[in-house]
Amino acid sequence: MRNLCCTGLALLLSVIAAIPSALAQTAPATRREAVTNTTHGIVVDDPYRWLEQAGTPEVEAWAAAQNVAAERYAGADVATREGRLLQYANQISARGARMVSGQMMFMRGWIGSAYQGLYVGDPEGEARYLDGPIIDLNDPSRSATETTVNFWPSPDGRLVLSLTAPQGSNWSELRLIDVASGRVISRRADVHRSFSSADWLADGTGYVYAAYHSQDGAPARGHIVLVTLTGEEREVFSAIADGDDRQRLLSPRMAFDRSSRLFVEATSGTSGTSDLYIVDLRQTGPPRNLSQGGGTWLFLGARDDSAWVFTNEGAPNGRVVRVDRLSRTVPTMRTIIAEGPGAIAAGSQVGGNVYGMFGNRIALLYRENAIPTMRLFDLNGRLRSSYEIPPTGSVWSNSGGGMKGDPRRAEAYYQFLGASEPASIYRLDLNAGRATLVSAARSAVDRDDIVAERRFVERPDGARVPIIIAHRRGLDLSQPHRLMMYGYGAFGWVxxxxxxPHVIDMLMHDDGVFVVAGVRGGGEFGTAWHEAGRGRNRQVAIDDYNASAEYLIAQGYTTPNLLVANTSSIAGSLVGAAVNQRPELYGALVLDYSVLDLARFSEFGHARYWVDELGSPADPDALRWLMAISPYHNIGASGRCLPPTLIRVGPNDRTVPPFHGYKYAAARQNQSGCDTPVFLDVMEGAGHNTGSTPQEIAHSDAVELEFIARVLSPSN
Incomplete structure (x- = not known):
């Protein structure tokens, strides 16, 4: 973080002055304190808890000094690398596009940045700004103060609801905007960027949205509010109306042919289980729960007196049921698309789900043998057409079913992300079964320059862990190369x-190889694959990651001294543990905005909702398995020194507070008898990402790649 401005300037300068100008392998020393807690009979040492006090002069000064050390260690070539990376980072893409009444609405943002604004017009040409930050390709250093998270146009396209959040806050505004003039008609502040969504009544006379109360800064008491354009509003659904006080993520979905029929998906935390309720807005009676048993229940569409629903209840790979006679007290339900050998992409809690009903067709993305295939069905469940998605990328959306469109028309729009494609928008004709390119973001690398192959790592229990291996076209794979392996394995994410940008640069200029490992805990093979690596089964995912490293070494793609372990977010707990347990497999470790303290993760930030995925430290059994793998608490568990490590954190991260990286960096730097380089990079402008502007992203990535180049060089 190059321009850190903070309180305690005198303390900051005194700490930085202690750093030698010709920094070798060391970072500033960190004070240890005798802090110990005993919980459920388990003694938990926490000597760096004082680093949790973000914003205090001492912690700010410590972080700044650590960052200076990381920048100096990366070396003078950072500027050259940054200039090249800026070509890859300063690219603008369209996201979430949909056609409404002959005009296209979309969000426009920089590649790799979470900041995006709302526009209407041509994604590749002239477009008019509506809301959020103004994205300017000619100003890659311009910081954004807010971002458009999602939007919902009215059926006639005259109005649009825009969910916009300020930088560094999870609480947002739901803005009602007149599309023609850009005027903001109204603002609502009881919405949360991660929990709130909205939908319009079929006749466009009003809308519904998920509202929340703030309880110690966290969303609570979720409810659905109906707002009419004449100014009336009332609560039409409450998550705790039936005595269920669990935190619920609510998604309101209106039937497109009836303005009185509301469907509500109510998801419990990050458990992945959800109920589907139906509410008649003309009546005051209680909502009816259409779910039968457990599992996930998701709304696809409704017509007349029937609804089409996805569920994995009794079918781990997913199935589609048709619910008839909705107007009766007890509707009838039958399966029309049975569970198959491939998993339907609908179980991820962090994006990548692809499903929807448009016109007289149902679109589902299947993953059979980990290969993604789009399949289109009619409303009776008969398969009409299908096509494979190339292994160089995937259909992506971080909300809902991944496809956008008018539910009355058999067309939808989706976004494809690829190794060399920043973001491409495709129009899917569901009747013809054909997808055509609508918009492609400009890229400094040709889409054919990078190739990918899928391999499987055989495990002793019979599982086959899919890995995707990417490299530049023409790379000689008969020799080992520098290789970065990313693992996630959580929330059912595939x-x-x-x-x-940093992967592009490593592949195209360093002759490197990039690998993503589909370890258990993800959704590559459906619900069963997810369950096999979550909670008390987390060690299985850790073993999958290390087995993937062994495979890549055995196959000659790389060697231990050239292999970089990499991850981000919740998966810091996975990859950090993998390296703790098998440090001899890796030449370096790079952790991005990662959860690393599993004893206290549930007390801070959005990560407090991850107890369904990892386990709760408040539970005695869960605390035992969490402490057995917690990266921060098991640094010396193997009895060996760990590889050179770069820990990257975002000062504006509200999902995983930066103290996870602070504490882990301090503990690693003080590992007894080990002098391997361990540095902390506080990425300027970053939240739960690597920066808010192309300039910031390019700089952060340059520091990372130069660190890797130095620690993996033959001289080291």
Missing amino acids: SFLWYQ
């Missing part, structure tokens, strides 16, 4: 290749 691993795939996506456009990342």
